[in-house]
Amino acid sequence: MxxxxxxxxxxxxxxxxxxxxxxxxxxxxxxxxxxxxxxxxxxxxxxxxxxxxxxxxxxxxxxxxxxxxxxxxxxxxxxxxxxxxxxxxRAVLIDDAEQVPSDKSSPVQLVMQEELSQRLGVAMSRLPYEQREAVVLYLHGRMKFKAIAQLQNVSIKTAHTRYRAGLEGLKSLLNSELRK
CATH class of the missing domain: 1.10.1740.10 (RNA polymerase sigma factor, region 2, helix turn helix motif)
Structure with missing residues (x-):
């Protein structure tokens, strides 16, 4: 600072x-x-x-x-x-070009990582934007819920609820994808 x-x-x-x-x-x-x-x-x-x-x-x-x-x-x-x-x-995918694979990853691991990344991207695009934004800002932006709440112009509890709902939505979407 x-x-x-x-x-x-x-x-x-x-x-x-x-x-x-x-x-x-x-x-x-x-x-x-x-x-x-x-x-x-x-x-x-x-x-x-x-x-x-x-x-x-x-x-x-x-x-x-x-x-x-x-x-x-x-x-x-x-x-x-x-x-x-x-x-x-409202279609937003995680840009997996930003993810740098480990030098020790085998080709099979890289393919699996790519597939998981694509599934996660599709699941993220299906979340409502407010939830997706809360998840991304908290996990990738390392922002606190207070800052997310100020940015979204909502209460801290609402920002936290959007984050939790986003995680639950991702879990549900990814689990349903695995059952297919």
């Missing part, structure tokens, strides 16, 4: 290297978060790019109140929502 405050201050002084450091520090996690909220890798990259452009445009008057990571994750979630609204499609 202190490093982030220093980086923001240096950006405000015109230091391009400081902004580059912020980008390098957070871009990968933000891209993964966006990819898990959207079904389009290019769109996820665009969302993250837009978030950094927006930060660059306001950095001279930006005041970091809490965590920069939390702020950026909230921006990515909001931009992802806007993208989905504009696209008017």
């Amino acid at each position: 202190i490093e982030d405050r220093l980086l923001i201050w240096r950006c405000q002084q015109g230091c391009r290297a400081a902004f580059q450091r912020i980008y390098e520090k957070y871009e990968g996690d933000l891209r993964t978060l966006a990819a898990n909220l959207l079904d389009d890798k290019a769109a996820a990259e665009d969302v993250v790019h837009d978030v950094f452009i927006s930060l660059l445009q306001v950095v001279d008057r930006f005041e970091l109140r809490k965590s920069l990571a939390g702020y950026l994750k909230t921006c990515v979630a909001n931009r992802s929502r806007d993208y989905i609204r504009a696209r008017k499609s």
Whole structure:
């Protein structure tokens, strides 16, 4: 957090290297978060790019109140929502291109991992967006329920309920898939 405050201050002084450091520090996690909220890798990259452009445009008057990571994750979630609204499609798959397989994985393990990832992606796309968003923000974004509740403009209990309902929905969908 202190490093982030220093980086923001240096950006405000015109230091391009400081902004580059912020980008390098957070871009990968933000891209993964966006990819898990959207079904389009290019769109996820665009969302993250837009978030950094927006930060660059306001950095001279930006005041970091809490965590920069939390702020950026909230921006990515909001931009992802806007993208989905504009696209008017609710099909969202987990982008398994973001998952790096272990070097020790056998070909059979890789095939099984790919198949599981596809099933999970299909199951995620069938969840209502609010539940999917709560699950992704909690598990991939490592956001607390309080932050998710603020982002979704609901109570903490509702955010937690959406998360639990999302997990139960995934469990049900995946179990029914296995029975086929």
